[in-house]
Amino acid sequence: MLTIDSIRKTNPVILNVANMVTPQHVADAINFYGGSPIMFTDEREAKELTNIASGVVFNMGSTNESTLRNVLASGKVANKRGIPVVIDPVAVGVTELRQANFKRTADEVHFDVIRGNAGEIAYLANVNWQVNGIDAGNGSGDVVAIAKQVAQKYDCWVVLSGPRDIVTDGNITYSVDNGHPYFQTNVGSGDMLDGILATAISVENNLKALVRATATFSIAGELAGEEYPHQPASFFVELFNQLATISDDEIDTKMKIHQL
Ligand SMILES: Nc1ncnc2c1ncn2[C@@H]1O[C@H](COP(=O)(O)OP(=O)(O)OP(=O)(O)O)[C@@H](O)[C@H]1O
Numbered sequence: 001m002l003t004i005d006s007i008r009k010t011n012p013v014i015l016n017v018a019n020m021v022t023p024q025h026v027a028d029a030i031n032f033y034g035g036s037p038i039m040f041t042d043e044r045e046a047k048e049l050t051n052i053a054s055g056v057v058f059n060m061g062s063t064n065e066s067t068l069r070n071v072l073a074s075g076k077v078a079n080k081r082g083i084p085v086v087i088d089p090v091a092v093g094v095t096e097l098r099q100a101n102f103k104r105t106a107d108e109v110h111f112d113v114i115r116g117n118a119g120e121i122a123y124l125a126n127v128n129w130q131v132n133g134i135d136a137g138n139g140s141g142d143v144v145a146i147a148k149q150v151a152q153k154y155d156c157w158v159v160l161s162g163p164r165d166i167v168t169d170g171n172i173t174y175s176v177d178n179g180h181p182y183f184q185t186n187v188g189s190g191d192m193l194d195g196i197l198a199t200a201i202s203v204e205n206n207l208k209a210l211v212r213a214t215a216t217f218s219i220a221g222e223l224a225g226e227e228y229p230h231q232p233a234s235f236f237v238e239l240f241n242q243l244a245t246i247s248d249d250e251i252d253t254k255m256k257i258h259q260l
């Protein structure tokens with residue numbers, strides 16, 4: 001079983017192609033959880049940095065020609081080395097460029113995890129969904145079926161986040177019912193989750209570890225919400241305190257996971 005102690009002892013280096021909005025939050029989340037984050041923006045060091053990393057995160061939230069090259073260069077080295085790749089297809093359905101960038105990346109790089117909200121994963125499943133920019137929006141599709149379909153299509157794990165998180169390999173599926181509404185209030189919660197997931201599976205690369213990491217982040221939010229029930233901005237800072245101090249006992253006690 002993946003323990004928080006093993007993550008903190010391993011302190012894996014997690015390489016990120018971040019978006020322009022939330023890199024500090026992502027670096028903090030990885031760091032407080034027990035990883036060692038590093039970001040980069042110049043393709044010339046993609047290979048060297050991927051060679052020293054234990055996991056990589058590609059956030060497609062504000063990709064341009066140069067950062068797309070970074071993703072492709074790093075992704076190929078990560079695949080060759082067998083280190084886990086997490087991709088976040090931020091607002092993928094919203095513009096043609098985002099769609100093309102994701103397709104190109106999927107054609108050239110194998111992902112271990114696609115992490116997105118319902119709107120993003122629904123787009124990848126070709127399911128009609130009323131998205132709202134970076135936010136999940138509304139749809140009537142079955143999120144479990146959608147997540148499984150995307151996992152099968154891309155031969156990877158999918159973490160579809162929201163009030164209930166769905167974690168699947170396309171066959172075995174878990175739900176995680178922990179969390180707090182203030183996650184949704186804060187921009188970058190999903191980006192932080194990407195970093196948490198990469199950190200976790202760089203230490204133990206299996207579906208159960210992915211489920212536990214998903215629950216850990218949500219439980220840290222529950223604990224933060226208990227401290228700050230009416231202060232959404234303080235919640236965000238407290239989330240870091242909780243990530244830095246959460247124990248395996250707390251995770252075991254609070255975890256609400258079900259195999260579906
Ligand atoms: N209403 C909610 N109740 C409980 N937890 C939530 C809720 N909404 C989101 N979460 C949690 O927030 C985290 C981020 O998920 P979310 O689906 O908001 O990502 P996102 O839309 O990609 O966010 P962003 O684009 O701002 O980074 C997950 O851990 C999820 O469990």
Ligand SMILES: Cc1ncsc1CCO
Binds near residue numbers: 020022061062134190
């Ligand atoms: C607001 C925003 N725009 C592009 S990425 C991002 C952060 C949430 O992913």
Ligand SMILES: [Mg+2]
Binds near residue numbers: 116134191
């Ligand atoms: Mg997002």
